[in-house]
Amino acid sequence: MSEWQVTTVISQTRHSDSARSLRLALSEPFTALPGQHLDIRLTAEDGYSTARTYSLSDTRERRTVEVTVERADDGEVSPYLVDVVEVGEPLEVTRPHGGWFTWDGTSPGPIQLIAGGSGLGPLMSMIRHREIAAPTVPFNLVYSLRSPDRILFGDELRQLIDHRRLPVRLAFTRRGIGTGDRPTGRLGTSELTELAIHPDRAPTVFICGPTAFVEHCAAAMVGAGHRHERIRTERFG
Numbered sequence: 220m221s222e223w224q225v226t227t228v229i230s231q232t233r234h235s236d237s238a239r240s241l242r243l244a245l246s247e248p249f250t251a252l253p254g255q256h257l258d259i260r261l262t263a264e265d266g267y268s269t270a271r272t273y274s275l276s277d278t279r280e281r282r283t284v285e286v287t288v289e290r291a292d293d294g295e296v297s298p299y300l301v302d303v304v305e306v307g308e309p310l311e312v313t314r315p316h317g318g319w320f321t322w323d324g325t326s327p328g329p330i331q332l333i334a335g336g337s338g339l340g341p342l343m344s345m346i347r348h349r350e351i352a353a354p355t356v357p358f359n360l361v362y363s364l365r366s367p368d369r370i371l372f373g374d375e376l377r378q379l380i381d382h383r384r385l386p387v388r389l390a391f392t393r394r395g396i397g398t399g400d401r402p403t404g405r406l407g408t409s410e411l412t413e414l415a416i417h418p419d420r421a422p423t424v425f426i427c428g429p430t431a432f433v434e435h436c437a438a439a440m441v442g443a444g445h446r447h448e449r450i451r452t453e454r455f456g
Contacts, residue, residue, distance in 0.1 A: 223260060223311045228304055229283065234371045238289040238337060239301055240276055241310075249314050251278040253344035254321035254425070254453070259286070260311040261296055271296040274341035274427075274453070275315060276372075279351060284315075287371060289337035320425065320453045324352035328423060331416045332360045333436050335428020339371045341453060342427055346385065359422075360387045361414050363406050363432065366394035388414045408439040418444035427453040 226243035277285035
């Protein structure tokens with residue numbers, strides 16, 4: 220098959236003013252692993268083209284995939300994907316790539332997920348895959364974000380929490396909700412250590428988010444006793 224294929228946007232989910240998910244119908248079906256990403260290319264009428272890489276947030280089907288995009292104000296691609304493209308329109312994409320930051324559900328060991336902002340996208344693909352492929356594998360999610368209005372997949376996460384399918388710990392860095400909740404602020408090393416699965420259980424740790432966030436969390440996990448080879452990171456920005 221060619222490197223690029225034309226897909227069709229068949230649905231969209233608005234998460235916030237700055238983020239939404241797009242479900243794409245593939246003209247050439249493929250199998251993707253949870254945690255992989257693909258490139259999306261835009262081409263202007265004058266022939267100028269540019270491409271960016273986006274993580275897949277749903278890989279459960281071969282004929283459709285989902286990408287979740289947060290707008291970068293100085294970006295060339297994300298503003299179009301978040302604010303402009305409509306259902307029924309085409310988008311060019313590559314096959315999925317990336318093999319290290321993936322989870323296929325075959326290992327029974329526990330999984331610790333740590334997300335910063337839109338870094339929840341690829342981790343959500345793992346959560347969704349777990350529900351159909353390995354529902355007994357222990358999962359734990361620590362999700363750091365600016366404020367409640369920036370939550371991605373809020374309804375889906377609430378259903379998982381309500382049905383006790385997944386422990387979810389939210390950490391708001393700028394504005395929280397209610398009273399008596401966790402104080403707003405950055406996830407500290409000791410707090411992250413307490414929220415995460417204990418290293419004695421030897422979890423595989425997946426961390427995704429902005430570079431500084433990922434490096435901070437990875438260092439905290441190593442400091443808590445997690446083995447280097449069990450920590451997998453995906454960073455952006």
